[in-house]
Amino acid sequence: MIYFLNEKNLPDYINNLLKKYRVYGTKRIGNDVIFDYLDNGNEFYDGRSILSPKNMIIPSWKNLNEHDNEKETIIFGIRSCDLLGFQIMESVLKLDIEYNMKRSLMHFANFICSEPCIYGFCTTFGGPKLNDSGAQFLRYRDGYIVEIRDNVFQSNLMTNASEEMVKYLEGYNEHFSELMAPLNTEDIEKKMSWNDDLWNELAKKCISCGACNYSCPTCFCFDINEGENERIMEWDSCIMEGFTRMAGGANSRPDLSSRLRQRFMHKLSYHYLTYGIHLCSGCGRCYETCPVKIDIRDVIRRYNP
């Protein structure tokens, strides 16, 4: 169903959600937008967070010997690209019991961007209006058009949407594509070249900080290490030399250029060949957080100018 929520009612709407659930939403600290647990509806800030809330389902660091009592949580204010990231990861993680358990306790309310960001290219993978979401909010005049599929988001603070609003929402991706031209990914999985000099060029710049992995809403690789009374699972990065180092020191990807190639080919080729979906939601965070500004869009453009 499609509704309309007046901006004035948004804090109360969130307060109502807070009565029954934990709400993990976007907040503003200085000029930075981050995810945090909200104490009341006024703390919410409608903005694109620096990192996706991937951490909620795949923790950046977790002691596997400790078990948390997971609670039902609402992720409020996630951008469409980040939510799409979870849906993409499911192609692999649907077999993971822990992931499924956590995922089933999460309700997502995504906010559709009202204008294109400078880093993203989400129109390449569909656009900011998603086909499947608990609730999605689209800015419209003095409020939001809200499409609800998950009943926890129902509220009597909303009114039914007018026909004009429904039309605006339906046609939003097309409209957005005019503002943010989609990149051409046709056959890119076949066109990408293993021996391309591009990988050496990128390796010259890359300082292997791992930011592209840590900020990516679709990267799910982890490593497990053991300490005293603990068994730690933490985010890993395929840009690191130790990622593929085997016992005895042999390494199938010994140099940075081969690791960068792996990252981009996994994103744009291998995953598509296996699962029929690109391992990228077009959020552009890898470019945004990259200290030396390696741009995944340039990689796509190289093969499909």
Add this chain to the structure above:
Amino acid sequence: METDFKRIYNFIPSKREDINYGTLCIKGWKGLRYVKHNSRLKRPLIKDEKGNFKEADWDTAVYTAISSLMEILGKYGPDSLAFQASAKCTNEENYLMQKLARQVFHTNNVDHCARSCHASTIEGLITSFGSGAMTTSIRDIDNAELYFVIGSNTTEQHPVIGSRIINNRMKGKTLIVADPRKIKLAEMADIYLRHYPGTDLALLNSMAYVIIDKKLYDREFIEKRTENFEEFSRIIENYDPDVASRITGVEPEYIERAAVLYATKKSITFYAMGITQHTQGTENVQAIANLALLTGNVGRSGTGVAPLRGHNNVQGSSDMGALCDFLPGYRRVYDENGRKIFEEAWNCELPAKPGLSLTEMFEYALEGKIKAMYIMGENPVLSEPESEKIIKSLENLEFLAVQDIFMTETAEYADVIFPSQSFAEKLGTFTNTERRIQLIKPFLNPPGEAKSDWEIIQMIANSAGYSWNYNDASQIMDEISRLVPQYSSVNYKCLEMTGGLQWPVRECHGTEILHAERFTRGSGRFNPSEWKKPIEFWDQEYPFILTTGRVYYQFHTGVMTRKVYLLEREAPEPYVEINPEDAKNMGIKNNENIRIETRHGELCVKARITDMVPRGILFMPFHYIESPANAVTNSNLDPRAKIPELKVTGARIGRCQ
């Protein structure tokens, strides 16, 4: 850092444009987990007669420490005590540490690890410009046209600044790199000068020669704002590129081209340990300042001299006077007027004789002249040269107190260990490499009974009969802002509102670029010097030069980073880099254990064959206790800055059994 005071959830890069513009290096993403490591010290420890550490309560531990310190003070006098502050602690804590040494124990024997990294910067830049700090700002890097990087592996040691240089290079700006090792920046440089270790001064002097010879200097700037140009040009005359080429091994043509580019563009010079850790460290720094003065590349946007500081607060701890020869605010201890300010403020008499520098403290302890040491957050066993000597001198002490967040190689020798709080658990300020004073706030609960370093110092001072009563760190900052001119009018409210201020601060406004209208010391001074051969150089007996440095994944002595799994996975073991041809001639295979022998010691370490290093040069990171590079380095000191020459040690290679 995202926490709920009990656990860390994630790390998020702030998008502040003036510092890191939304980026972090691997140590930012992964490295800070050490604060929650199981092995954090939780209760004070006292060593019993058998040499085992026993947990104790705070009162007992403080009593043990103060009674030993007072006994030694009474028996041998103030100069038998030595104190070490730390560049990892806050400004407030460093300020109190030197106050403890000077007010309570009447000695100038207080120093910290800035001695072995940027003491020559302080000495060199104060004598040239008047302020021993980066003249420009991180944000201002983008405004320059040329980057001259000498003796700094910027992408590995200061990745956020390094990546700014990379981005600007990609935009087509000019990059000149001078380094014996072919570092990442060298691969993308317009001009790469591969000079021999310890010949920086000859190289820099020769660049000045070219600039004067080709009349590319800024005549107006020199006339209006500098002094001593005549003497400078007289000494520089001896360094034409052909002569310098024979010393440095760099083609004369390259020196010329680099000098011409430097003089004709808006240039920033970046340097770090490769310049400072030499017996001529001060002269090296002055030579860099000379170049800037000669071409007017200082005091305006897009120009400057940028010493890159390694620890989070090495700038601040120096500002706070945690140095044996400077009082807070860089007033020299022998300057009567400077002393008077503090004598009045602290109501005591201050010694006028400069104290012992870090390296000297250990020498004196070895000779038995220093009887007790108080070390805060430092690990000299790994970070100082000739570690065997350091261990012997620690064993030689009658009393050693250490306050740290972890059990370190140094703390093993302590009689009392105080557990302290990490940056995440306390309130305070840090001053970063661009002089920016930033407020830190607690967002984790401290482990066990750990106290912040300033609280511990206050307990010691008060049990010695003083009545310091700082309730929190902000009151210490109020005192600092009254006494240290650079920090005048700094208070926490101001810092919180602005998100950090660059000193000198005037009424809640920072200074982005130093020396804009006039130099801090009045006029900029040319300080020319002749190049001298390093004390140890290539010779028959020791045909290699060993130089030390760091790796991207580790920090300093690894006390923190080696406890982080992912960082340790990436750089788990020590190695020595050797050129392929040298390896071939000596029949060394990759990863083979080889013996490095110097005049000061020997060790076995894995060889890594790489053309990163030129022939005749060996490189070793110093983070690792397994093969501590500093076991074999020399402790020859720069006579003025007292910094050890860690970058040039004569070495030879032997076989390991």
